Amino acid sequence: MAAGHLMVDINQGALPALLPHLKAALHLSYFAASALVLTANVTSSVVQPIFGYLADRDLRRWVIPVSIILSGLGLGLTGVAPHYPLLLVLVGLMGLGVASFHPLGFKTVADAAGLRKATAVSWFSLGGNLGFALGPPLLTLLITYFGMYGSLGMILPTLLVGVTLLVVLPRLGREVGAAGTTSAQAAEGKNMPRAMSLLIFIVMIRSWTQLGFMTFLPFYYIDYLKAAPRMVGPVLFVFLGAGALGTIAAGPLADRWGTRNFIVWGFLGSILPGVATLLLRGNPAIAALGVFGAVLLSTTTVTVVLGQQYLPRSPGLASGLIAGFAIGAGGLGVTVMGWVADRFGLPAVLWIAALLPLTGFLACLFLPHPAGQDKSSAQKYKD
Numbered sequence: 001m002a003a004g005h006l007m008v009d010i011n012q013g014a015l016p017a018l019l020p021h022l023k024a025a026l027h028l029s030y031f032a033a034s035a036l037v038l039t040a041n042v043t044s045s046v047v048q049p050i051f052g053y054l055a056d057r058d059l060r061r062w063v064i065p066v067s068i069i070l071s072g073l074g075l076g077l078t079g080v081a082p083h084y085p086l087l088l089v090l091v092g093l094m095g096l097g098v099a100s101f102h103p104l105g106f107k108t109v110a111d112a113a114g115l116r117k118a119t120a121v122s123w124f125s126l127g128g129n130l131g132f133a134l135g136p137p138l139l140t141l142l143i144t145y146f147g148m149y150g151s152l153g154m155i156l157p158t159l160l161v162g163v164t165l166l167v168v169l170p171r172l173g174r175e176v177g178a179a180g181t182t183s184a185q186a187a188e189g190k191n192m193p194r195a196m197s198l199l200i201f202i203v204m205i206r207s208w209t210q211l212g213f214m215t216f217l218p219f220y221y222i223d224y225l226k227a228a229p230r231m232v233g234p235v236l237f238v239f240l241g242a243g244a245l246g247t248i249a250a251g252p253l254a255d256r257w258g259t260r261n262f263i264v265w266g267f268l269g270s271i272l273p274g275v276a277t278l279l280l281r282g283n284p285a286i287a288a289l290g291v292f293g294a295v296l297l298s299t300t301t302v303t304v305v306l307g308q309q310y311l312p313r314s315p316g317l318a319s320g321l322i323a324g325f326a327i328g329a330g331g332l333g334v335t336v337m338g339w340v341a342d343r344f345g346l347p348a349v350l351w352i353a354a355l356l357p358l359t360g361f362l363a364c365l366f367l368p369h370p371a372g373q374d375k376s377s378a379q380k381y382k383d
Contacts, residue, residue: 048324
């Protein structure tokens with residue numbers, strides 16, 4: 001499942017690195033480029049709750065390999081799209097593949113996880129975060145050597161992973177059926193819709209920050225700092241690769257300290273390195289960017305687990321709302337940021353993105369602990 005997550009998010013994560021090339025090839029404005037991000041996020045994230053609802057009602061697992069292949073075909077063909085309308089369609093196709101994969105994937109992994117859900121989901125999420133990190137340098141390499149036709153090279157590995165999962169899914173289903181112990185517990189759980197609404201807002205804040213940096217940092221380096229285009233892939237890899245490492249550390253820590261507590265301190269800890277990324281230059285700026293990505297993105301897995309704790313009766317829907325709708329709503333913020341960039345410049349929009357975690361931290365202070373967590377998180381982890 002982590003391998004499938006890796007491939008889906010390689011395709012999704014490669015899009016920001018492709019944007020400068022598409023902008024040049026099709027003569028797009030910053031607003032038009034950011035509208036591609038909006039399209040990707042609406043189709044890949046905002047509609048995820050629908051697939052989450054279906055996942056809670058026994059959505060068939062053959063959807064998983066099909067969704068992986070769909071994401072690769074959509075992304076792979078974007079580089080050869082002859083005009084903007086077709087480009088929007090292909091980005092939307094890629095997004096639908098992403099949307100159909102995530103809720104069922106998170107639910108399948110959570111069902112097999114037992115009590116240490118944050119740890120198990122963190123390994124599953126590692127695949128996704130590595131995918132986001134590897135997508136930009138991989139696509140940049142293909143474009144460098146093969147031009148815009150290089151995007152077609154993303155299709156082959158997607159097909160390999162999709163077909164492999166299609167073969168192993170029957171066995172995976174038996175393992176989950178034997179290991180899953182949470183269905184009865186979920187049926188007895190108490191949903192907390194108000195807490196879930198606040199968590200969705202907090203994840204939207206994080207998404208605005210993450211997508212703001214992913215979308216506009218490449219333009220910032222190329223158009224503002226006058227760096228070589230080949231810098232785009234490595235810079236995004238530092239940000240997202242550090243986030244992948246943060247994800248691994250997040251799972252065990254959240255199981256021990258509590259999901260809510262981890263999220264609060266994660267937002268607070270991301271503010272300073274985000275600001276330092278824009279104040280510094282050269283290698284110190286890239287190092288600060290790595291710290292920023294590690295701390296900010298470490299909360300990604302934990303927010304999904306906390307969402308499932310807030311909606312224990314509907315874990316698939318919870319995954320779709322957090323990993324889908326809330327993150328996808330960040331695409332709306334990125335579109336507004338594109339308007340800001342066109343009128344006030346790239347530094348202004350990145351400063352907005354860097355300071356958004358402060359708002360997220362203040363909102364986190366109002367998050368309640370999940371229902372039924374009377375024992376300390378450390379004691380529950382030990383038990």
